[in-house]
Amino acid sequence: MFDPVAIAPGTDMKHRRRLLKRVLITALCFVLVWPFVAWAAARFLHVSQQVASADAIVVLSGPSTYVERNAWAAKLYHERRAPLVVVSNEGLLSGWSASDERNLYFYELAARRLQQHGVASNDIRVVSDIGAGTYQESLRLCEFAGAQQWKRILIVTSAYHSRRALWSIQRACKDKPIQIGMESPPPGWQTPAPASWWLHKSGWRLVAAEYVKMVYYRWHY
16 A cells, blocks of 8 residues: 655655745745835825915814814914815714813814914814715815815815825815815824834724725725
């Protein structure tokens, strides 16, 4: 009877060693390459589109990053990039405010943050009836901009949200003669840095999950 083990003793052990070596080499390559892949994936999400001046700066809603978004909008306002700042009332409540004795809406926090950074209260506009999701918000903002007869708007959002946000606002405003600009605060403030996002739980929500959302948006809208 033919017995391969008898002919080639230790063959199975050699095969296992080769397999283990390949696994270790693959794992080592992954460890060495992954940080560059992760950095590139994060950087790809960050886009900007310049517009010299605008009729209004529009801050997209985002409870987890409203501080950096509104601080950046105030910076652009002081640079005279636009005379007005628009915030969205998406109907979301924040935590309890002891001084106000109630839960403030995030749009109220956004407006207060803008004023703390020197934006005049008369230069702040609030857009209500915002639907859930970036695309629905974009539709409402485009409707509002059209009603105001604005020709140029400068969108402010977080860096990792900017690619999907720009696609959404451009698609929502495609039938309106509105020029769209896009700017974002650099990541690393309320969001993880591109080189280390994968080390944070929030990074997987802000970066990895963003790719899932982009695929869904392209398919659904």
